[in-house]
Amino acid sequence: MDDVLAVNNLKKYFVKKGLVGTDKEITRVADGISFSIKKAETFVLAGESGSGKTTIARLILRALEPDSGTISFEGQEITNQNDNLKKIRLGCQMVHQDPYASINPRMTILDIVKEPLEIHNIGTKEERNSLALQALNQVKLEPVEDIASKYPHMLSGGQRQRVAIARAIVTNPRLVIADEPVSMLDVSVRIGILELIKELQEKHGISFLYITHDLSTARYIGHRIAILYLGKIVETGPITEVLSSPRHPYTQALIDSISEPDPDNLYKEKKIRINEPSDVDTYQGCRFRARCPYVIDKCMQEPDLEKISEKRQVACFVKIN
Amino acid sequence: MKSMVTLSVNDLSVQYQSQGKKVQAVDHVTFSFDKNESLGIAGESGCGKSTLGLAIMKTLQENASVSGKILFDGKSILETSDSEFTKDIRWKQISMMFQGAMNSLDPVFTIKKQFEEILKKHNFQGDKKQAIELAISSVGLSHPVLDKYPHEISGGMKQRVIIAMALIMTPRLVIADEPTTALDVLVQAQIMILLKKLKKEGLSIILISHDLGIISEIAEKVGIMYAGQIVEFGNMQEIYKNPKHPYTIALLESIPKLQETKRIIPLKGNPPSLVNPPSGCRFYDRCPQAMEKCKKDPPKIKTESGFVMCWLHE
Numbered sequence: 001m002d003d004v005l006a007v008n009n010l011k012k013y014f015v016k017k018g019l020v021g022t023d024k025e026i027t028r029v030a031d032g033i034s035f036s037i038k039k040a041e042t043f044v045l046a047g048e049s050g051s052g053k054t055t056i057a058r059l060i061l062r063a064l065e066p067d068s069g070t071i072s073f074e075g076q077e078i079t080n081q082n083d084n085l086k087k088i089r090l091g092c093q094m095v096h097q098d099p100y101a102s103i104n105p106r107m108t109i110l111d112i113v114k115e116p117l118e119i120h121n122i123g124t125k126e127e128r129n130s131l132a133l134q135a136l137n138q139v140k141l142e143p144v145e146d147i148a149s150k151y152p153h154m155l156s157g158g159q160r161q162r163v164a165i166a167r168a169i170v171t172n173p174r175l176v177i178a179d180e181p182v183s184m185l186d187v188s189v190r191i192g193i194l195e196l197i198k199e200l201q202e203k204h205g206i207s208f209l210y211i212t213h214d215l216s217t218a219r220y221i222g223h224r225i226a227i228l229y230l231g232k233i234v235e236t237g238p239i240t241e242v243l244s245s246p247r248h249p250y251t252q253a254l255i256d257s258i259s260e261p262d263p264d265n266l267y268k269e270k271k272i273r274i275n276e277p278s279d280v281d282t283y284q285g286c287r288f289r290a291r292c293p294y295v296i297d298k299c300m301q302e303p304d305l306e307k308i309s310e311k312r313q314v315a316c317f318v319k320i321n
Numbered sequence: 322m323k324s325m326v327t328l329s330v331n332d333l334s335v336q337y338q339s340q341g342k343k344v345q346a347v348d349h350v351t352f353s354f355d356k357n358e359s360l361g362i363a364g365e366s367g368c369g370k371s372t373l374g375l376a377i378m379k380t381l382q383e384n385a386s387v388s389g390k391i392l393f394d395g396k397s398i399l400e401t402s403d404s405e406f407t408k409d410i411r412w413k414q415i416s417m418m419f420q421g422a423m424n425s426l427d428p429v430f431t432i433k434k435q436f437e438e439i440l441k442k443h444n445f446q447g448d449k450k451q452a453i454e455l456a457i458s459s460v461g462l463s464h465p466v467l468d469k470y471p472h473e474i475s476g477g478m479k480q481r482v483i484i485a486m487a488l489i490m491t492p493r494l495v496i497a498d499e500p501t502t503a504l505d506v507l508v509q510a511q512i513m514i515l516l517k518k519l520k521k522e523g524l525s526i527i528l529i530s531h532d533l534g535i536i537s538e539i540a541e542k543v544g545i546m547y548a549g550q551i552v553e554f555g556n557m558q559e560i561y562k563n564p565k566h567p568y569t570i571a572l573l574e575s576i577p578k579l580q581e582t583k584r585i586i587p588l589k590g591n592p593p594s595l596v597n598p599p600s601g602c603r604f605y606d607r608c609p610q611a612m613e614k615c616k617k618d619p620p621k622i623k624t625e626s627g628f629v630m631c632w633l634h635e
Contacts, residue, residue, distance in 0.1 A: 048505040156591045157366075186365040187531055191575045192587035213506050220577035220585075243579055257510030259534035260578055263561040270514050270538060272507065 004207045006036040010069035029055040031231040042208040044218040047228030053211045057177045093168035097180040099160035110148035113166045135166040158189035179211045230287045237312030247314040294318045326493045329353035333389035344595045346372040348549035354542045359526040361540030369549040370529045374496045416487040417496040423479035426471040433467035456485040477508035494525045545569045548603040555627025565629040567608045
């Protein structure tokens with residue numbers, strides 16, 4: 001098995017109680033999620049806000065306790081035992097969306113990058129310093145010595161995100177979870193960060209879990225993709241295949257909604273193949289039923305992920321073509 | 322709807338005075354668009370594109386000084402007194418959707434109250450109820466929304482409310498500053514469909530955005546802004562098909578496409594600070610084609626449909 005991470009049937013429901021403990025409202029943020037990530041692979045979790053992408057990241061790192069399901073990291077199941085938790089929290093690091101919020105403004109860049117080493121008690125003070133400087137070098141923040149003594153406010157958004165990436169790779173992790181790492185950045189610096197992620201992957205064989213709503217950047221960096229809709233994976237497979245011939249109506253709607261810079265757009269009518277949502281119980285039958293333009297009677301039942309080719313799966317009775 | 326407008330901006334500069342420092346947010350900007358045209362202003366954060374919108378609306382902060390000319394249907398906006406501008410033009414002829422405005426809806430009032438507030442502020446004389454209903458139906462919202470509080474409606478609906486508020490006095494020109502950022506992809510696309518529809522019905526739009534994709538949905542004319550200057554201006558068709566300024570080229574190339582696999586070469590560096598910007602071409606440090614000459618201020622070179630500020634095209 002060369003899976004770095006294997007997630008199996010992961011479930012997490014959030015229960016919102018009414019004021020007096022009555023009328024409960026249940027949100028199924030992760031409802032039977034399964035996927036695996038291979039060594040040196042970038043796996044994309046794509047979906048809109050509220051689809052459960054970030055919750056899945058938090059479940060993997062055990063910042064949240066799953067209701068059921070298993071997570072294995074390098075073949076070992078992660079439970080709440082201490083040595084276990086340590087393993088995943090050392091071997092799996094995270095890069096957050098907002099580089100203005102994710103790094104401490106009162107710490108120098110060097111201190112920020114070496115903090116994970118201190119937490120995990122790695123090396124002597126000198127070794128930690130040199131590892132941190134190496135990490136800054138890896139993310140191409142130059143001149144390294146100069147940057148190391150600066151504070152976050154002296155850096156641009158793109159540079160800050162590089163600091164966050166340096167902090168993530170300083171412990172030499174097997175897997176990095178990148179949660180919308182470029183969505184807050186300017187268009188012209190995004191590619192720089194994506195290229196950096198690719199390069200780190202090629203050099204060190206790091207696997208990435210790339211969480212995003214932006215299919216174009218996902219396409220640029222990812223190998224395989226899973227499309228999430230309200231806590232369920234509705235389609236998964238190699239990213240080129242999924243995005244060039246989507247089989248789930250939701251995937252198609254997401255692709256429709258992208259406006260690429262194309263002079264012809266001006267004269268074309270923009271169409272998204274999706275219906276206005278009506279009041280249908282989302283957890284009865286297919287969750288996309290209320291907005292799906294292809295809905296049939298059978299969609300009252302819940303579709304399971306079904307194999308449609310060797311590497312692709314889709315949870316839809318219609319399977320558009 | 323009334324007929325579309327013309328706007329011409331000539332040599333517009335805006336300078337902010339802050340803690341003894343001068344920030345040149347908009348630097349000798351020139352552009353214009355005609356009847357039946359909409360304009361897209363593209364640029365990255367801090368390039369001055371929002372300030373440009375605020376200058377046209379005459380809503381700049383007090384520490385800003387403005388020079389140049391803005392002609393709206395031939396009338397000079399900067400020479401119009403504030404009271405006259407408020408009485409005749411602001412919101413009645415030109416209105417604005419501010420960036421992140423959907424988060425500025427007042428949480429303690431219903432949507433209807435907030436519409437009434439605008440009408441009152443702008444001395445609306447006609448049938449208020451009818452005006453509100455017309456505005457919300459033009460953005461695809463239905464009546465029940467009026468009795469809701471902002472927290473009860475989704476982000477996409479809030480953004481529609483903001484658009485309806487900008488339309489309520491039936492202006493002829495709307496300045497939309499990043500109207501789709503912070504919205505989900507599907508909702509973003511729906512807002513763009515709405516703006517396209519409003520444009521078809523006769524509204525002129527200035528769309529300010531970092532996203533060249535959505536600009537191509539709306540704008541006949543495009544200005545590319547970099548470090549306070551419009552470095553390239555012209556017909557959208559010309560700029561997208563045949564970009565001339567190296568920054569425009571880099572910007573268009575840096576957007577990953579869904580059906581393309583080629584690797585993109587990232588642009589190095591960051592835009593210069595607008596506090597004491599360097600002389601010469603502002604893009605000099607990052608430009609792959611920089612030459613010795615570029616240390617001098619680049620001239621505005623005429624192109625087919627506009628201009629480019631670059632020595633390469635001399």
